[in-house]
Amino acid sequence: MSTTRTEQTITFTVTRPESLYTPQPRCQGFHVFAIRAVDDRGAVSEPVKRAFYSFGVAPTVQILAPLPQELLVPRVTPAVRIVWTGKDFVDPYGYAFEKPLYYKYTLFKRGNPGVRWDVWLNDPDSLRREVAPEFAGWDSTGSDSAEVQYTDLAPSSEYLFVVVAIGRSGAYSPIFDLKSNMLRMRVDAPWGGPRITLFNSFFSYTYGSDGGGGTIGFTDPSWAIQLQVPAGQPLTLNWYATPPPGSDMKRYRWVLDPQSLDDETPRANPGDWYHWSPWSLAQTSATIGPFVGAGGDTGEVHDFFLEAEDTNDRVSLGWIRFRVYRSTFAKDLLIVNDTRFNADQIVSPAMPDTLRPPFGVWPTRAELDTFLFAVGGVRWRMTPAGWLSPPGIFKGYRFDTLGTRDGRADPAIPLDVLGQYRHIVWMTDLRGSELGNSPTSSTLPMTTLRYMSAPNRQNALATWVSQGGKLWALGSGFGNATNGPWNNLVNDFRQVRTYSSSGAGRDLEPGRFMPNTVCTCLNLLLTYDGGCRAACSYCGLARSARAEGSQTFIRVKWPAYPLTDILERVRGERHPFKRACVSMITRDRALEDTCTIIRQVRESTGLPVSGLLSPTVMKGKNDLQKIRSAGADRVGIAIDAATEELFDRHRGAGVGGPHRWDLFWQCVADSVEVFGRYMAGVHLITGLGETEEQMVHAIAKAYHMGAMTHLFSFFPEGGSLLQHHPQPPLGKYRRIQLARYLINEGLADIPDIHFSREGRIIDFGLDIGPCLQTGEAFMTSGCPDSEGRLACNRPFGNERASEPMRNYPFQPGPEEIRRILPQIWAEE
Incomplete structure (x- = not known):
């Protein structure tokens, strides 16, 4: 049922009454009330549930860590600590509550006798019906111990942890689901130790995803954090470590200038810094020095080591090599x-x-x-x-x-x-x-x-x-x-800006973006009554798509407005644009019209202007010179397909289209000559049937010719011939993004990248950790602004806003990078 009210009185029937001969008989069964909100656009919230008995509101319980999820399975280590919280309501309306009297919990292993894994996951309440209300054989813990530590879980196995709260009335929490009291988890062998961070007032350093240097660190100086510190002052070093998911920190210890890391001789006194300190979880800083220091190029050199151990007994090593300098102030x-x-x-x-x-x-x-x-x-x-x-x-x-x-x-x-x-x-x-x-x-x-x-x-x-x-x-x-x-860019955008279509300063098209997303390129697409002459299988502008009534191109609508109206807005109001891009379509007049628009945009706005070209209606370098003379400083050529066979199938003879593979690549070569090296870009679309190896070869070909690559992920356009074609797997796209970044930055080339027999990337031939931490590889690979920063960022050109972002229109922060990392090698 639906309502606009915010409260409702509902009468329920008794489900399982006690015997009438029982003093103060009451119902032993329960009811569950669920509600969700619906906004004026029809979007609905997640449902909120509340269970209650005839004698009061039922207790509730929520697992906090690892956080349970319906769709994704948290991965944990063989030693995992599970934490939860609960409520026992003490009034009939569910306002006041206290801690439950106690909890009951258990752990099921997939494949064990009596574990009906698929049944319970598909119908969580079926588990409740099997075990409630006795919960025979389950463990118990008091209200002040809402956690449990498991050790020695079997790697490569799946487990299901379930917990219920028991209230003072004897009622239990009856709602069983995979988002609250049921935690499905997969156990992986520990892949690395704790991730160490060392810091003080003038530096902060966090080791990579594999923790610290490990035992190899002492023999490999590249693991050492290189510092320069002042003489004559005490040096304080602080630290903490983040354990792998599902694990916890156990203890730390430190030492200065040891003869050997294996020397376990106890310290003679608190000032004996040269032997390991006692293990401690509470001590997270050390003050040493002051040091005399030295002049010259080397200074006075010392080595500080930190060991961090987690509950899986995995130990990471942090190493600071610091040089003490005595400033002369001469x-x-x-x-x-x-x-x-x-x-x-x-x-x-x-x-x-x-x-x-x-x-x-x-x-x-x-x-x-x-x-x-x-x-x-x-x-x-x-x-x-x-x-x-x-x-x-x-x-x-x-x-x-x-x-x-x-x-x-x-x-x-x-x-x-x-x-x-x-x-x-x-x-x-x-x-x-x-x-x-x-x-x-x-x-x-x-x-x-x-x-x-x-x-x-x-x-x-x-x-x-x-x-x-x-x-x-x-x-x-x-x-x-x-x-x-x-x-953290995400913190800069906490307000949703809604554009009004009324008033003197109205927008040409009302709309809104996600809070942390801004479109910084003014994209202008030429339109003609007869449309585009091409027939590309994936395009919303193709003849076949128009016949089907397609309304979009690159996932968005392109409403037509007079150029004068657009330029008036950009001139007269504040705007986010850092570049303009004028896109041709395949029409005989397109070159002349593109030059006219580029010239007017450049003269009117002062923005740098790119031209997205259609080589089929152009005549070599002379026409490219016209584009440049009109005011464009960069051009793009949308080759899209990674191989000649795929190009012909989707853009040429295979669909009755006019485009030719050799002509497009010749336009790339001519553009490099006219506009300069790396001032031309090649558009490529992942997901048209190519292997990862074929796409990487196309990227490298463009780069060796002197052109950058602008990478996109296929999205099915409604009405196009490929409207039911699937998107490429996210892992495949992430790997190609990373390969494009490494090649375009000159960090790797074809011989460095290794592929499987099926053409899948299996190794990049170098340490990709530093590249991953910046997140730049996963941003939209568009044209820059006048200062070299990304301008053409095309928000949501590859996916719906509800889906994982494929091309980030902003530089990913730590949270986004944490989501990206497991996607790179995700199974397809």
């Missing part, structure tokens, strides 16, 4: 230019000595140098006689300067350099502080301050300040550079 001042202001630009290659006037916000790089360091009294170039430059603000001071746009893979400034100076002026602008590009980028590298402030790195500037150095933090980007790398 020099007055260091000025660090960590900005990313615009550089001077020549007018044209034909006039290399003639510069463009400064543009953009003040200052440019040259203007800042003049403002700070000019000698003064020098005639300005190309000005009338007598126009002399003023002195810079640092004229007369004794100072050294240091720039950070040097292209080094590790741009951190070490403590032994900073420690030479009593004062440091550090300049970081806002735009530069937001850059997430590689430090080796030749155009806009990440600032050094942001690099040093990121997780798993030491901020040597903070260490220098702790020694007494005096810092002048100059520029509006200092705070953002130091805090930005720690920001």
Whole structure:
């Protein structure tokens, strides 16, 4: 039944009354009331259930860890601790409650005699009907011990844990389901030890998913966290460790500069740091030093070790190798230019000595140098006689300067350099502080301050300040550079923005995105009365799809509006766009119209513009030159299929389409020549029938030609020939995403990646851990904005909002990465 009321009085019949000869007879059976909410769009909530007896509301129980799930099976270790909570209601309305009198619980192993596994999972209440109300043979525990620890569970086995709460009235919790009191779990052999994090005020480092260095760590210096610490001060190191799912932390111990990690000699006294400390779960920090320190390149070197053990007796090793430096403070001042202001630009290659006037916000790089360091009294170039430059603000001071746009893979400034100076002026602008590009980028590298402030790195500037150095933090980007790398983007978007279709500032199309999702590319698609001449099997614009009445393309509607209306909105209001993309379709007029639109968008909005091309209606390099002259700085070619056979089947002769494989790849080669290397992109769709190996070869082919790859996951478009074709498995797409990232970043190539006989990726040929932690491999691989950051992010172009995100339109945070990691090698 349905209602708009928020309360209802309901009369129930007795189910199992006691004998009338029983004093104060009462019903032994129960009823379950369930309710769910329905909004104005027809969306429904999860149901909420409440059971009750004739004499009161039934107790409830909820397993807290590991969290039970209906669809996914939590994976645990052979030693697992299960925690739950319960309520025993003491009033007839279910408002007031206290802890249950006690709990009863048991553990079933799949395959054991009497365990009707499939029956119980399909009908959880059938288990209750078998065992209630006696729960014979079940274990009991008091209300203050709502947990149980199991050990020695069999790996590769499945178990079902069930718990019920018993109230003071004698009633039990009668609702059995796989989201509350029934925990299905699969036991895996322990695959790694606890994951150690070591930190203090100037660094924080978390080891990878395999915990710490293990016993091999002592012989492999790559496991050591490299730190530089100041002399003359005590050094405090803090730690914690995260055990594998289903396990718990058991204890920690630490040692400094041991002769051997196997030396179990007890400590002689609390100051004996050179033997292992006693095991303890409570001690999570140690203070050592102060140390004398040394100058030079090496400093005074010490090794700090931490062991962390979990309840599966798995031990991880953390290792800090720190060098103690004694700062000299012998020099007055260091000025660090960590900005990313615009550089001077020549007018044209034909006039290399003639510069463009400064543009953009003040200052440019040259203007800042003049403002700070000019000698003064020098005639300005190309000005009338007598126009002399003023002195810079640092004229007369004794100072050294240091720039950070040097292209080094590790741009951190070490403590032994900073420690030479009593004062440091550090300049970081806002735009530069937001850059997430590689430090080796030749155009806009990440600032050094942001690099040093990121997780798993030491901020040597903070260490220098702790020694007494005096810092002048100059520029509006200092705070953002130091805090930005720690920001969780999900926390920035807690409000749903709904766009209204009424009022003076209404949107052209009302709608909303998920709270943490913003579309940052203005996508413009050419439309014609006759539609597109192509017949691609998967496309919502194809002739066959139009015949079926398809209303979408790339999963979304494309309503038609006059270009003037769109440009007026972008000019006149704040908007999120960082780039525009003009997409051709296969029509004879498409080239001319595309050039016109690119030109107007570029002149009207100032946004960088990409062109998504249809080579079938173009004539080689001459037409590409027209696209570039109109104002496009990048182009994309949607080849889509990984092999010639699949291309012909889905886009060419197989569907009566006009497209040809060789023509599209020739357009890629011509685009690289006209627009420059890696200024052209190849669109590829996973899921059209290719193997992973075939798709990786297509990605590598594009990269070797000088083109980047924009990867998509097939989604069935309604009305298209492939409207019932399945999506590719998520694991397959994740592996191809990672391969694309490694190839496009120059980290791997075809010889490095290994495939099974079926063409499935089985190994990437390198440690992929660092790449996984950034999450960049799983973002939309679209064109960047003018500062090198992702602009064309196409939210939900590959999946429904209710499904796992395939191309993240934002950089995944820790929670998203935790969801992604098990997907990479998921079984198909």
